[in-house]
Amino acid sequence: MTTLPNAATPFQVDLRGVVDLLSRHIYSSPRVFLRELIQNGRDAVAARHADNLAAPDGLLQIIPLDANEATTPTFVFRDNGIGLTRAEATELLATVGRSSKRDMLNMRRDDYLGQFGIGLLSCFMVSDTITVRSRSARGDAPIEWQGHTDGTFTIRELDEREARDLEIGTEVRLSPRPDDSTLLMSSTVTRLAESYGRYLPLPIQVAEVVSETAHGIRWTDINAEPLFSKPFDQPSEELMAFGEKILGRRPFDAIEIVVPGTGTRGTAFVLPYSPRPGGRQAHQAYLGGMLLSESIDDLLPEWAFFVRCVIDTTGLQPTASREQFVASGALEQTSEEIGAAVRRWIILMAATRPHRLQEFIQIHELGLKALAVYDDELAESVVNWLRIETSVGTMTLADYRDQYGVLRYTSTVDEFRQLAPIASADAPITNGGYVYDNDLFERLPLLNDGMPTERVTVADELDSLDIPPLADRDRVVSLEDRASAVLAGVDCRVSVRSFNPHDIPALYVADPAVLKRMERTKAATVAPGLWSQVVKNVDSFLTATQGEEAAATAQAQLCLNWGSELVRTLAGLNDPVVFDRSIQLLYVQALLAGHRPLSTADRGMLGQAMTDLIQLSVGLD
Numbered sequence: 207m208t209t210l211p212n213a214a215t216p217f218q219v220d221l222r223g224v225v226d227l228l229s230r231h232i233y234s235s236p237r238v239f240l241r242e243l244i245q246n247g248r249d250a251v252a253a254r255h256a257d258n259l260a261a262p263d264g265l266l267q268i269i270p271l272d273a274n275e276a277t278t279p280t281f282v283f284r285d286n287g288i289g290l291t292r293a294e295a296t297e298l299l300a301t302v303g304r305s306s307k308r309d310m311l312n313m314r315r316d317d318y319l320g321q322f323g324i325g326l327l328s329c330f331m332v333s334d335t336i337t338v339r340s341r342s343a344r345g346d347a348p349i350e351w352q353g354h355t356d357g358t359f360t361i362r363e364l365d366e367r368e369a370r371d372l373e374i375g376t377e378v379r380l381s382p383r384p385d386d387s388t389l390l391m392s393s394t395v396t397r398l399a400e401s402y403g404r405y406l407p408l409p410i411q412v413a414e415v416v417s418e419t420a421h422g423i424r425w426t427d428i429n430a431e432p433l434f435s436k437p438f439d440q441p442s443e444e445l446m447a448f449g450e451k452i453l454g455r456r457p458f459d460a461i462e463i464v465v466p467g468t469g470t471r472g473t474a475f476v477l478p479y480s481p482r483p484g485g486r487q488a489h490q491a492y493l494g495g496m497l498l499s500e501s502i503d504d505l506l507p508e509w510a511f512f513v514r515c516v517i518d519t520t521g522l523q524p525t526a527s528r529e530q531f532v533a534s535g536a537l538e539q540t541s542e543e544i545g546a547a548v549r550r551w552i553i554l555m556a557a558t559r560p561h562r563l564q565e566f567i568q569i570h571e572l573g574l575k576a577l578a579v580y581d582d583e584l585a586e587s588v589v590n591w592l593r594i595e596t597s598v599g600t601m602t603l604a605d606y607r608d609q610y611g612v613l614r615y616t617s618t619v620d621e622f623r624q625l626a627p628i629a630s631a632d633a634p635i636t637n638g639g640y641v642y643d644n645d646l647f648e649r650l651p652l653l654n655d656g657m658p659t660e661r662v663t664v665a666d667e668l669d670s671l672d673i674p675p676l677a678d679r680d681r682v683v684s685l686e687d688r689a690s691a692v693l694a695g696v697d698c699r700v701s702v703r704s705f706n707p708h709d710i711p712a713l714y715v716a717d718p719a720v721l722k723r724m725e726r727t728k729a730a731t732v733a734p735g736l737w738s739q740v741v742k743n744v745d746s747f748l749t750a751t752q753g754e755e756a757a758a759t760a761q762a763q764l765c766l767n768w769g770s771e772l773v774r775t776l777a778g779l780n781d782p783v784v785f786d787r788s789i790q791l792l793y794v795q796a797l798l799a800g801h802r803p804l805s806t807a808d809r810g811m812l813g814q815a816m817t818d819l820i821q822l823s824v825g826l827d
C-alpha cells in the first residue's frame with residue numbers, strides 16, 4: 207500500500223526540457239543569450255544605484271571568445287552592478303522563474319528590464335556550463351556559482367587569490383559548444399551588442415586584441431545616441447540619415463512621437479515609396495533603451511501603413527520572449543496616440559504645405575483611398591487632394607468640385623469608357639470603377655463639407671440623349687430596323703439618337719448587367735461540359751427572375767448618331783451590300799473605341815466587311 211505524502215513536495219524541474227522549451231518555443235534564436243546578459247547587467251547596475259546613489263557609474267564589458275587570451279577559450283560578460291551574495295545566487299540563479307525584479311504584487315518593476323526569471327537560462331543555448339563569479343555590493347564573500355545543463359549547480363566561496371581581480375559586480379563566463387562558438391566571436395558579438403544595447407544609457411565595451419605581441423586588449427565603446435527619441439520640431443539631417451538606414455531610402459518626412467502616459471518617445475518615418483499591399487508594418491521598438499524587436503507589427507492602426515516607427519518605451523510590457531508587446535490597454539492607448547500624431551501631421555501639411563501633401567498623396571494614393579473609405583476624419587483631410595479620372599482628364603477632387611460642383615460617376619470602368627466620349631464638357635463623368643473609388647464617392651456627401659454626387663448609368667445617359675426631330679422619324683425608324691437586322695447575329699440592337707460630338711458616328715453601349723450576360727454567354731460557348739451547363743443554367747435562372755421585359759432589353763446597343771453626316775447618308779442608302787458592310791464596320795469601330803474585346807464572330811464580321819468594301823471600291827463584283 208502506498209502512503210500519500212502529507213507535506214507539500216516541490217515540483218521537480220527538468221532543466222534540459224526547460225532549455226529546449228526556451229530555445230525552440232520562446233526565444234527565436236540562440237543569439238538572445240547576449241540580450242539577456244546585457245539586460246541582467248543593466249538591471250544589476252540599476253539595483254546598485256538604487257541602493258547607493260554614490261556608487262560608481264555603471265559599465266558593461268564583453269570579452270569575445272577570440273579576444274580572450276586565457277588558455278581555455280572563454281567568453282566573459284562583466285558588469286559593475288549590485289553583485290550576488292551566496293544566498294542570493296543559490297536562490298535566484300538556480301530557481302527557474304525566480305526573479306528579484308518584481309514588486310510585492312508580482313508585477314514587473316518599471317526600473318528593471320527583466321521580470322520572468324528565465325533569462326540567464328538562455329545561455330544554455332550556447333554553452334553547457336554557465337559560470338557566475340560575483341562580489342556583492344552589500345558585503346559578503348565573493349562567490350562562484352556554476353550551473354550545468356543536466357540541472358545541477360555548485361556554489362563556493364572564492365579564495366583571496368581567485369577573487370583578487372574581482373571588483374564589485376558580476377562576471378558570467380561561457381565555454382561554448384564548438385558549433386555555437388561563432389556566436390561568441392568578436393564580429394558577431396559586436397554586431398549583436400550594438401543591435402541590442404547601443405541605445406542603453408550605460409556604456410557597453412567590447413574587447414579586441416590590439417596586437418599579438420603587445421598582449422594588450424583595447425575596449426571599444428559600442429554606444430550611440432538615440433536620435434529617434436529626442437524631441438524635435440523639424441527633423442534634423444542626422445535623423446533623416448538615420449531613417450534612411452532603416453528604410454533603405456531617404457524618408458519622405460519624420461513625425462515626432464510622444465506618448466507620456468506610457469513613457470513612449472520616438473519617430474515615425476514616412477515611407478518615400480508605396481509599400482507592398484498587405485505587407486507587414488515592421489516597427490522597431492526599444493524597451494528602456496534595449497532592443498525589443500525590429501519587426502513589431504501591431505504598434506499602429508492598420509491605416510497608418512505609410513509610416514515605420516522607431517520607439518523607445520518604459521510603460522509597455524514585453525512578452526516572455528521579449529519579441530513583441532503584450533496586448534494591453536497601454537498598447538492600445540500608445541497605438542491610438544501615435545495614430546493621432548500621424549493624422550495631425552497630415553492635417554498640418556494640408557494647411558501649410560499643400561504641394562508637399564500632394565506629393566505624399568501621389569506616393570500613397572491607393573492606400574489613402576482604402577482608408578478614407580472607413581476613416582472619415584482622415585478622409586476629410588486628404589480627400590480634396592485625391593486624383594480622379596474624368597471625361598475631361600485626370601484632376602484632384604478639389605479642382606473638380608471648384609469647376610463642376612456635383613460629382614457624376616459611373617460604378618464601373620466599362621460604363622465610364624462607354625459614356626466618356628459623349629459626356630458634355632460642362633458636366634463631365636468620373637470613373638468610379640477603380641478599386642476603392644466607388645466606395646469613396648458614395649461617402650463623399652456624408653463627410654463634413656460634403657460634396658454632392660450622382661451615380662450615372664448607361665441606361666440613364668442613353669435616355670437623356672436627344673431623339674432626332676419628328677420630321678426625320680420615318681427615316682430614323684427605317685434605319686433602326688435595317689441596321690438591327692444586320693447586327694441580329696451578334697445580339698446587338700440599333701437605336702438612333704443625336705449627340706455631341708457629331709464626328710462620333712456610333713457608340714457601343716451596354717449596361718453592366720448586359721455585359722455580364724454577354725461574358726457568360728461567351729463562357730458557355732468556349733467552356734467544356736459541366737461548366738458550360740452551369741453557366742447556361744445561371745443565365746436562364748436570371749432571365750426567369752428578371753422577367754421577359756428585362757431579358758428583352760438586356761441587349762447591347764449600337765447607338766447611331768443622327769448628328770453625324772455619315773449616319774444620315776447611310777439612312778438614304780439603298781444598296782444593301784454597302785449598307786450592311788458599313789453598319790458592320792461602324793459596329794466594330796464602336797466596340798474598339800469602347801475598349802471592348804472582339805469575339806470570334808466580331809472578328810469574322812470585320813474581316814468580311816473590309817474585304818467586301820475593298821472589292822466594291824476597286825470595281826469587283
Ligand SMILES: Nc1ncnc2c1ncn2[C@@H]1O[C@H](COP(=O)(O)OP(=O)(O)OP(=O)(O)O)[C@@H](O)[C@H]1O
Binds near residue numbers: 287288299306320321
Ligand atoms: N548580473 C547579475 N547581477 C546581479 N544579479 C543577477 C545578475 N544576473 C541575474 N541576476 C539575478 O538572477 C535573477 C534571475 O535572472 P534571470 O536573467 O534568469 O531572470 P530575470 O532577469 O529576473 O528575468 P527575465 O527572465 O525577464 O530576464 C535576477 O532576477 C537577478 O536577481
